[in-house]
Amino acid sequence: ACAVCEMPVGSTRQDATTTAQQTQSARPHPDPETLRFARAVLTRPSTFTFVFLAINVFIFLLMNSAAPGGVENNNEVLIAYGAKKNSLINGGEWWRLVTPVFLHTSWIHLIVNMYSLFMLGPYVEKLYGSARFVFFWVLTGVAGVLASYLATGYGMRGGGGDSMLGRFLFSGGDVPSAGASGALFGLVGVLFVFGIKFRHELPEGFKRAFGTGMIPTILINLFIGYTIPNIDNAAHLGGFVAGALCALFVGYKRPGQRASVAVLWHVLQIASLVIVVVGFGQVARYMGGLRPHLNNPPGSQAGGDVTGNYVEAINEGQVAFRDAFNKRDAEAANRTIARLDQVAPLAPKPDQIRLELKQLLVRARDLALVGEDERKGEAAVGQLKQLAADFQAWEKRSDDWVKAEGANYGIALEAEDKAAPEAEDKAAPAAEDKAAPEAAATPTPK
Numbered sequence: 001a002c003a004v005c006e007m008p009v010g011s012t013r014q015d016a017t018t019t020a021q022q023t024q025s026a027r028p029h030p031d032p033e034t035l036r037f038a039r040a041v042l043t044r045p046s047t048f049t050f051v052f053l054a055i056n057v058f059i060f061l062l063m064n065s066a067a068p069g070g071v072e073n074n075n076e077v078l079i080a081y082g083a084k085k086n087s088l089i090n091g092g093e094w095w096r097l098v099t100p101v102f103l104h105t106s107w108i109h110l111i112v113n114m115y116s117l118f119m120l121g122p123y124v125e126k127l128y129g130s131a132r133f134v135f136f137w138v139l140t141g142v143a144g145v146l147a148s149y150l151a152t153g154y155g156m157r158g159g160g161g162d163s164m165l166g167r168f169l170f171s172g173g174d175v176p177s178a179g180a181s182g183a184l185f186g187l188v189g190v191l192f193v194f195g196i197k198f199r200h201e202l203p204e205g206f207k208r209a210f211g212t213g214m215i216p217t218i219l220i221n222l223f224i225g226y227t228i229p230n231i232d233n234a235a236h237l238g239g240f241v242a243g244a245l246c247a248l249f250v251g252y253k254r255p256g257q258r259a260s261v262a263v264l265w266h267v268l269q270i271a272s273l274v275i276v277v278v279g280f281g282q283v284a285r286y287m288g289g290l291r292p293h294l295n296n297p298p299g300s301q302a303g304g305d306v307t308g309n310y311v312e313a314i315n316e317g318q319v320a321f322r323d324a325f326n327k328r329d330a331e332a333a334n335r336t337i338a339r340l341d342q343v344a345p346l347a348p349k350p351d352q353i354r355l356e357l358k359q360l361l362v363r364a365r366d367l368a369l370v371g372e373d374e375r376k377g378e379a380a381v382g383q384l385k386q387l388a389a390d391f392q393a394w395e396k397r398s399d400d401w402v403k404a405e406g407a408n409y410g411i412a413l414e415a416e417d418k419a420a421p422e423a424e425d426k427a428a429p430a431a432e433d434k435a436a437p438e439a440a441a442t443p444t445p446k
Contacts, residue, residue, distance in 0.1 A: 037202070037203045037206065037255055041126050041127060041255060042126060044125075044126040044129075044253075045125075045126075045130070046121060046122035046125040046126055046130075046133075047125075047130055048121075048125060048130050048133055048134050048137075049117060049118070049121030049122050049125050049133070052102075052117065052121070052137060053114050053117055053118060053121075055102055056102055056104065056110065056113070056114060056117075056180060057110065057114065059081070059102050059103060060103075060104050060110050062081075062292040063077055063078075063081050063103070063292070065292040066080075066081075066287075066290045066291060066292045071104075071105060071106065072105065072106045075175070075176050076290065076306075076307070076409075077290055078103065078105065078176040078178060079176050079408070079409075080283075080286075080287040080290040080306070081099070081103055081283055081287065081290075082095060082096055082098075082099030082100060082103060082178075082279065082280065082282075082283040083096065083099075083100055083103055083176035083177060083178040084096050084097070084100040084145050084148060084149060084176065084177045084178065085174060085175070085176050085177075085408065086149055086152050086153060086174045087174055087404075087405055087408055088347065088405070088408065089149060091347070091348070091349055091405060092348060092349070093282070093347065093348065095278070095279035095280075095282040095283065096145075097142055097145050097146055097149070098138070098141075098142055098145070098275055098276060098279040099276075099279045099280060099283055100141075100145050100177065100178040100179065101137075101138070101141030101142065101144070101145065101179075101180055101182065101183050102180070102276070102280075103178035103179070104178060104179055104180070105178055105179065109179060113179060113180045113181060113184060114180075116181075116184045117180065117184060117187075120184060120187040120188065120191070121133070121137075121187065123187075123191060123210075124136065124187050124190050124191065127194065127252045127253065128190070128250065128252050128253060129253050129265070130269070131265040131266050131268070131269040132250060132265055132269075134269045134272050134273065135246075135265065135268045135269055135272050136186060136187070136190060136243060136246050137183050137186070137187075137272075138183075138272035138273075138275065138276060139186070139242055139246065139272070140182060140183050140185070140186020140187070140189070140190075140239040140240075140242040140243045140246070141180065141182050141183030141186065141239065143182065143186065143238045143239055143241070143242035144181070144182015144183060144185065144186065144232075144235035144236065144238040144239035144242070145182060145235065145238075146238060147182070147234045147235055147237060147238020147239070147241075148177060148182070148232050148234045148235040148238065150234070151232075151234030152174055152234075177232055177235075179232075179235070181231075181232070181235060181236055181239070182232075182235040182236060182238055182239035183239055184239070185221075185235075185236040185237070185239035185240040185243065186239035186240065186242050186243030186246075187243060188214060188217065188218060188240060188243065189239065189240040189241065189242065189243025189244035189245075189246075189247065190243040190244070190246055190247040191210045191211075191214060191247075192210065192211060192214045192215075192218070192240075192243075192244060192247075193243075193244045193247035193248050194210055194211070194247045194252060195207060195209070195210030195211020195212065195213065195214070196211045196212065197247065197248065198252065199211055201254075218240070221236065222236065222237075286346070286347055286348065286351070290306055306346060307346065307409045307410055307411065309343055310343055310346045310350065310354070311411060313336070313339050313340050313343045313354070314353070314354065314357065314398070316336050316339065317336050317339075317340055317357045317358070317361060318357070318395075319332075320332040320333050320335070320336035320361060321333070321357070321360055321361055321364050321391060324361065324364035324365050324367075324368045325364050325367075325368075325384070325387070325388070325391075328368040329368065330365045330368040330369050333361045333362075333364055333365035333368065334365060336361055337358055337361050337362060337365070340354055340355075340357065340358045340361070341358070346409065347409075349401055349405065350401060350409075353394070353397065353398050353401060356394050356397075357394060357398075360387070360390060360391055360394060363383075363387050363390075364387060367380065367383060367384060367387065399413060
């Protein structure tokens, strides 16, 4: 029998007419109202459920093709593709509140969540329509990521992991996290409130399927999240609350209701999709050498050492700057400028540091090409002094970033005996070939 409407399926052939009639009369008769409701609702399309399912699988395959040995235990790939990480969100990478909803950390993670979407998504989309479903999915997914972000901050600031609430909500340090479970709990929240809010107009089969009938599922999943360390209950609760609020204030599409949808819902649907596209546009902009390799089997080829290339280029740039400034080596500056142009973006902040170093190298190269007499002039000396001050300010910004966020990328400071330029305070042109003496050692990234 149908699990929703209890309509019997199949029949047993009887040799005797009397036995057949008795069997027919003994068979439970389905509730006509349940049948009418089920036919009206369950025959509607659920297009975006399968669109989102396909997108999740596609992105996971892209991630797997970029990761050496696969996505599992590869934090660098997760970060490159937009996983949630508090320190990076605090640094301005807002899209990490959106993109984690479409990322997964392993095949098992993907399969479990996509099976859940396959089971829950069609009900929500058929009851509320595609426009509302898209808005619900993105909103509840973002709410789940935001709840995880707040819980992680709570655990880090107040040692919340030591309390019962902390153990329930907070699963670890500021590690990369991703998954559609927040949005899936959002769908659970929608169906839970839907079943309670409209219980007086729902047929019996739907009353049992939704509303209070979902409480065991909710409690079991929250208990699993409490007992298994790497499951994020904060994201689950954030998505569930957001979904419940959506269903509390939004009506569903009743059987026989006109198919027209308010313009507002179409606007919200398009806006939700645009936010997702823009978020992954930012991911593509900054993923660097971890871009997918579609001509290779998944996990067969690494995407390149993005962090290592960045660090080497920055260190080389500092050496080239000093050589151009103190030794007038314009060729070294030109080589390093070209290399800095080829370095894949690491993240917005370090990428800005890279561009600033390139600009400093261009200025140092141009001054290195100035003629001997002109270099000793008052204007050139003033430019050299300003360039030295700008370089030292850049070094401080670079070091501050490494101290604050470098650990996220495996970068630390290592003291080396490198000389930094410092222009002399000259009132008149000097006879020396060097425009500025070399200063004390400064740390460089490693």
